Amino acid sequence: MIHSRIAGTGSYLPEKILTNADLEKLVDTSDEWIQTRTGIRQRHVAAEGQTTCDLAEQAALAALEAAGVKASEIDLLIVGTTTPDLIFPSTACLLQHRLGANGCAAFDVNAACSGFVYALSVADKFIRSGAARKALVVGAETLTRMLDWSDRATCVLFGDGAGAVVLTADTEPGIISTHLHADGAYKELLWNPVGVSVGFKPEEKNAGVRVLMAGSDVFKVAVKTLDAVVEETLAANDLSKSAIDWLIPHQANLRIIQATAKRLDMPMDRVIVTVDKHGNTSSGSVPLALDYAVRSGKVQRGQLLLIEAFGGGFTWGSALVRY
Numbered sequence: 001m002i003h004s005r006i007a008g009t010g011s012y013l014p015e016k017i018l019t020n021a022d023l024e025k026l027v028d029t030s031d032e033w034i035q036t037r038t039g040i041r042q043r044h045v046a047a048e049g050q051t052t053c054d055l056a057e058q059a060a061l062a063a064l065e066a067a068g069v070k071a072s073e074i075d076l077l078i079v080g081t082t083t084p085d086l087i088f089p090s091t092a093c094l095l096q097h098r099l100g101a102n103g104c105a106a107f108d109v110n111a112a113c114s115g116f117v118y119a120l121s122v123a124d125k126f127i128r129s130g131a132a133r134k135a136l137v138v139g140a141e142t143l144t145r146m147l148d149w150s151d152r153a154t155c156v157l158f159g160d161g162a163g164a165v166v167l168t169a170d171t172e173p174g175i176i177s178t179h180l181h182a183d184g185a186y187k188e189l190l191w192n193p194v195g196v197s198v199g200f201k202p203e204e205k206n207a208g209v210r211v212l213m214a215g216s217d218v219f220k221v222a223v224k225t226l227d228a229v230v231e232e233t234l235a236a237n238d239l240s241k242s243a244i245d246w247l248i249p250h251q252a253n254l255r256i257i258q259a260t261a262k263r264l265d266m267p268m269d270r271v272i273v274t275v276d277k278h279g280n281t282s283s284g285s286v287p288l289a290l291d292y293a294v295r296s297g298k299v300q301r302g303q304l305l306l307i308e309a310f311g312g313g314f315t316w317g318s319a320l321v322r323y
């Protein structure tokens with residue numbers, strides 16, 4: 001039986017840091033409000049001209065190096081992103097050419113903040129089926145480009161960044177199981193309702209490109225659905241809560257992360273938290289947290305990881321991984 005396993009991880013954050021104190025100068029907010037409600041202290045913001053593909057490239061190079069895999073060996077490249085460089089070609093195609101992995105299958109997955117977990121699940125299934133042997137899976141975003149910097153309810157939450165993993169075919173798992181869900185009935189709670197087909201709004205700032213969010217409603221559904229998906233993951237694998245070594249959650253809000261940890265009876269010292277330093281980097285958040293966990297020496301080979309994410313759509317999902 002063929003399985004996929006994580007051979008290497010990488011990540012990249014743009015240099016510029018925007019602190020809560022910096023935001024106090026832009027909108028009517030406070031460091032105290034942001035930290036208490038979200039756990040966020042700072043976020044990174046891409047430089048002018050620096051694109052999602054630029055961030056993805058740095059994360060991908062680091063993951064390839066960690067895995068000891070050459071770009072030319074990659075036979076599948078998937079980028080989870082909601083903020084692609086262009087409408088088309090996909091960011092995956094742009095990245096493929098930059099890395100010199102030309103010829104392999106390459107495409108983007110848009111599942112908002114669940115983009116990386118969706119992309120990881122797709123790549124795992126390609127490898128399990130024998131259709132690919134070495135996959136590069138990236139989550140990359142320049143979400144701050146979508147923000148309305150005069151809207152205090154959203155501009156304090158997000159940041160830019162990218163993370164990547166190289167998956168290789170193996171006789172042992174690896175990715176043990178993945179669980180994906182979506183419910184489009186919730187589309188209006190968290191969205192950016194302009195686009196090529198619907199049209200843009202030239203009379204509005206940034207042509208209407210901005211994040212609209214009913215924060216406290218999103219919060220409630222996020223906690224409920226994440227509870228359900230972690231229970232589903234444990235049940236599908238006949239696992240007890242205590243079997244999980246590390247929870248690697250989507251980094252949107254520390255209170256959502258704490259709620260999931262509580263559901264799993266996990267102390268916070270077994271939960272990877274980067275939201276304080278990165279803010280919500282959407283598809284970038286989970287692979288950034290994973291790479292931090294690996295490079296800081298917290299996550300060790302052989303340990304059992306529970307990865308989860310929740311985002312616009314709504315979309316949500318999990319992955320159980322033997323690292």
Ligand code: ACO
Nearest residue numbers: 029033037112113152153156215216218219252253311312
């Ligand atoms: N600074 C100061 N006050 C603020 C700010 C701010 N930045 N933003 C909102 N407020 C005010 C509101 O106006 C409101 O004031 P009022 O009571 O006078 O009306 C008050 O603070 C409370 O607002 P709520 O929205 O009820 O605050 P809540 O405790 O729910 O926290 C938050 C808001 C942090 C957004 C929270 O609801 C949350 O994290 N929700 C989930 C968001 C999320 O996870 N989204 C991402 C999924 S990711 C993706 O797919 C893009």
